[in-house]
Amino acid sequence: MATDKSLxxxxxxxxxxIRSVIKIILKSDGYKNIEEASSAEAALEHCTRLKxxxxxxxxxxxxxxxxxxxxxILETSPTSMVLMVTGxxxxxxxxxxxxxxxxxxxxxPITPASLLRKIESSLQQRSPG
Numbered sequence: 001m002a003t004d005k006s007l008x009x010x011x012x013x014x015x016x017x018i019r020s021v022i023k024i025i026l027k028s029d030g031y032k033n034i035e036e037a038s039s040a041e042a043a044l045e046h047c048t049r050l051k052x053x054x055x056x057x058x059x060x061x062x063x064x065x066x067x068x069x070x071x072x073i074l075e076t077s078p079t080s081m082v083l084m085v086t087g088x089x090x091x092x093x094x095x096x097x098x099x100x101x102x103x104x105x106x107x108x109p110i111t112p113a114s115l116l117r118k119i120e121s122s123l124q125q126r127s128p129g
Contacts, residue, residue: 005030005031005032006033007054008033008050008051008052008053008054009033009052009056010034010035010043010046010052010054011023011026011034011035011037012036012037012038012039012040012042012043012055012056012057012058012066013038013056013061014038014039014058014060014062015058016038018058018110019036022056022085022110025110025112025115025116026115028112029112029116035050035052039061039063040061040063040065040066040069040072041063041064043055043069043073044069044073047073047076047077047080048076048077050077051080052080053079054080054082054119054122055073055077055081055082055083056083056106057069057083057084057102058086059084059086059088060086060088066086067084067093067096067097067100070084070097070100070102081103081122081123081126082102082103083103083105083106083118083122084097084102084104084106085105085108086106086107087107087108103125103126104118104121105118106118
């Protein structure tokens with residue numbers, strides 16, 4: 001099944017370089033509807049307004065952790081899928097994120113193949129069928 005490239009995607013990371021790299025990877029694969037947020041608060045505002053299909057949410061951010069923001073994002077935009085992005089995947093964080101509604105994880109350093117594979121598999125799991 002082909003992935004819907006018109007899917008709206010929100011990239012949330014306090015590191016502008018990480019956001020840029022992810023955006024380049026997504027655009028090179030044909031995704032066009034990509035927004036960025038540099039904080040958990042900005043992510044909540046974007047989700048309230050845009051209701052993105054997919055949120056790529058960094059766990060470690062200065063204002064709130066991604067785990068703290070996750071619940072608010074899903075309350076604001078319950079149809080969004082959220083993939084947590086982290087360089088430190090621990091069993092505790094994995095369980096907490098899953099319990100709060102995260103669809104899955106992308107582990108840094110991000111490679112184009114791993115990011116696109118994770119998005120594709122998450123979208124296929126979500127598809128009715």
